[in-house]
Amino acid sequence: MPELPEVERARAQLEQGALGQQIVAVDDRDTYVCRPHAPGEIAEALTGATFTAAHRRGKTMWLDTDRGPVLGLHLGMTGAIVFGPPGPTPHWDRFTVELAGGTRMALRDKRRLGRAVLDPDLGRLGPDAAEISRDAFRTRVGTSVVPIKARLLDQGVIAGVGNLLADETLWRARLDPRAPADTLDEAQLDALRRELRAAIREAIALGGVHTGQVMPARSRTGSCPRCGAPMSRAVVGGRTTYWCSKEQG
Numbered sequence: 001m002p003e004l005p006e007v008e009r010a011r012a013q014l015e016q017g018a019l020g021q022q023i024v025a026v027d028d029r030d031t032y033v034c035r036p037h038a039p040g041e042i043a044e045a046l047t048g049a050t051f052t053a054a055h056r057r058g059k060t061m062w063l064d065t066d067r068g069p070v071l072g073l074h075l076g077m078t079g080a081i082v083f084g085p086p087g088p089t090p091h092w093d094r095f096t097v098e099l100a101g102g103t104r105m106a107l108r109d110k111r112r113l114g115r116a117v118l119d120p121d122l123g124r125l126g127p128d129a130a131e132i133s134r135d136a137f138r139t140r141v142g143t144s145v146v147p148i149k150a151r152l153l154d155q156g157v158i159a160g161v162g163n164l165l166a167d168e169t170l171w172r173a174r175l176d177p178r179a180p181a182d183t184l185d186e187a188q189l190d191a192l193r194r195e196l197r198a199a200i201r202e203a204i205a206l207g208g209v210h211t212g213q214v215m216p217a218r219s220r221t222g223s224c225p226r227c228g229a230p231m232s233r234a235v236v237g238g239r240t241t242y243w244c245s246k247e248q249g
């Protein structure tokens, strides 16, 4: 499932492949992926325009155009941005844009949980997890009685952290995922933010959240890659969570 690092790579793909080229045609007939728009509505808004910038906050991406309308894209659970030659649309391409340079940009999404939408509402998203300031992190993340892991996963608090990145970050910071967020002191919150940023940087460089250090330990018989203690496992924040029984207890 794409988390911030995967989406940042997709944004970079859009930046490299889609900017500066006029939009020749748009296939927006998948009314579920393109909800709430009617078929043709996105096409009408975008055809003839040129993408001018590719942005991201958390797991949401958006492309500015020279005519005003903004195209929002979300990868959902299994989506990816794919560039290829124009031609018949492969089965899992839910939304496609043909560009004047001769390429076709597609949201390829087996499970169909991605989104393409005009002028996406970013108001419900917290600050991006890779860019949130120290003070904002302390006040947004650290002032709640819910488990710290649930707080990290709440996209309205901080945007971009999914299940694997949350576990990786808490393991790096040696913090119990079940601890109420407001029991962490400022030094712990600052350390958590540092480890989050470092985990994001490494995941972007190495190809995604699956490259995390704690990934191989995510099993019933897993042991901590740092100290060798057995990993604990439980549902925290609604998601299956692994943590070191010795260092994060």
Ligand SMILES: [Zn+2]
Pocket (backbone or CB within 6 Å): 224, 225, 226, 227, 228, 229, 244, 245, 246, 247
């Ligand atoms: Zn350990």
